[in-house]
Amino acid sequence: MSRAERKKDHINYALTNSVEQSNSFDDVHFVHNSLPETSVSNIDVSVMIGELPLSSPIIINAMTGGGGTETEVINGRLAAAAKNTGVAMAVGSQMAALKDSDEKSTYQTVRNHNKEGIIFSNLGSELTINQAEQAVEMLQADALQIHLNVIQELVMPEGDRDFQGALDRIIAVADAIDVPVIVKEVGFGLSRDAVKKLTNSGIQVVDTGGNGGTNFSSIENERRTAPFRFFDEWGISTVSSIVESVQETSSLSVIGSGGVRNGSDIAKAIALGADAAGMAGNVLAAVQQGGQKGAEQFLERCLEELKMIMAAVGAENIFELKKAPIVVTGSTREWLTERGID
Numbered sequence: 282m283s284r285a286e287r288k289k290d291h292i293n294y295a296l297t298n299s300v301e302q303s304n305s306f307d308d309v310h311f312v313h314n315s316l317p318e319t320s321v322s323n324i325d326v327s328v329m330i331g332e333l334p335l336s337s338p339i340i341i342n343a344m345t346g347g348g349g350t351e352t353e354v355i356n357g358r359l360a361a362a363a364k365n366t367g368v369a370m371a372v373g374s375q376m377a378a379l380k381d382s383d384e385k386s387t388y389q390t391v392r393n394h395n396k397e398g399i400i401f402s403n404l405g406s407e408l409t410i411n412q413a414e415q416a417v418e419m420l421q422a423d424a425l426q427i428h429l430n431v432i433q434e435l436v437m438p439e440g441d442r443d444f445q446g447a448l449d450r451i452i453a454v455a456d457a458i459d460v461p462v463i464v465k466e467v468g469f470g471l472s473r474d475a476v477k478k479l480t481n482s483g484i485q486v487v488d489t490g491g492n493g494g495t496n497f498s499s500i501e502n503e504r505r506t507a508p509f510r511f512f513d514e515w516g517i518s519t520v521s522s523i524v525e526s527v528q529e530t531s532s533l534s535v536i537g538s539g540g541v542r543n544g545s546d547i548a549k550a551i552a553l554g555a556d557a558a559g560m561a562g563n564v565l566a567a568v569q570q571g572g573q574k575g576a577e578q579f580l581e582r583c584l585e586e587l588k589m590i591m592a593a594v595g596a597e598n599i600f601e602l603k604k605a606p607i608v609v610t611g612s613t614r615e616w617l618t619e620r621g622i623d
């Protein structure tokens with residue numbers, strides 16, 4: 282199967298892979314505040330991710346590119362929606378364009394639709410410094426996401442089996458390029474231990490990519506002709522991954538992602554200690570159902586919901602929302618207790 286066909290498969294299977302399911306965010310509850318003393322009109326949702334100023338804490342996470350016209354159209358629509366709502370956007374892995382320059386336009390459409398916006402490049406941890414530089418240059422990107430997808434590779438019959446040297450390559454790239462590096466998972470969740478290795482190596486931004494939304498194990502398994510369910514239940518939930526990630530150092534910026542469904546989940550991610558939230562599968566569903574307008578309306582609704590929750594809990598900015606009182610229950614609470622986190 283060609284790379285382009287695989288990209289299209291991922292999009293189609295991601296759409297049928299229910300991302301609106303219940304997940305660890307259902308274990309997080311805000312403590313109601315009857316006297317918030319705030320006004321929705323005073324809410325400021327701007328935030329810094331590492332050194333990058335974002336006007337909103339919502340990020341359209343890495344999905345596509347490199348699948349010909351179909352992915353170019355999706356990326357163009359997402360980029361226009363990102364521009365009109367002021368949210369940052371990542372493209373999918375640019376390896377396809379580094380291997381076949383005809384595919385470059387499927388990514389560059391994102392910059393063409395959003396000249397001034399915040400755009401993230403994306404490559405896997407097999408990258409070289411030269412590839413990282415080309416990927417950033419291709420989009421005039423503001424940051425480079427490096428994804429870690431061990432489980433997805435293991436589940437794919439043709440996937441990688443050797444995961445040595447990833448951290449060294451990440452460090453080398455982060456030292457060499459002039460934009461910040463964001464290290465991200467793709468749905469299996471960063472652990473405290475992984476985050477510690479990254480922060481000790483100078484990485485300043487991570488994206489949790491936790492379990493609870495798009496599940497690349499089920500997607501890859503469903504693509505196989507013979508039924509195979511290995512690794513479908515694997516991974517750290519997004520809420521646990523956020524809490525594990527923020528244990529390490531307060532100077533680390535954390536993007537909470539994996540199954541983020543709405544403004545309430547975004548608010549919860551931030552109250553758990555994240556600085557921003559990334560959404561992939563649910564934005565894909567919105568753009569595939571309603572085109573650019575559909576994606577825009579979905580993002581606007583998320584922003585509106587986030588602002589309403591901030592007003593309800595008395596948080597006028599993201600820094601205050603991070604301190605809003607929450608209660609964590611259920612299996613997420615058990616996980617955190619077992620891991621020795623209060």
Ligand code: FNR
Pocket residue numbers: 291292295300342343344345372373374403426427428465466467468490491493494495538539540541559560561562563565
């Ligand atoms: C992805 N994701 C992804 N991530 C990445 O770093 N590089 C990539 O090329 C892709 N490709 C991709 C394609 C499709 C169709 C989807 C839905 C997702 C993973 C994505 O960025 C995110 O980490 C996970 O999907 C978890 O977030 P959601 O979907 O649960 O919000």
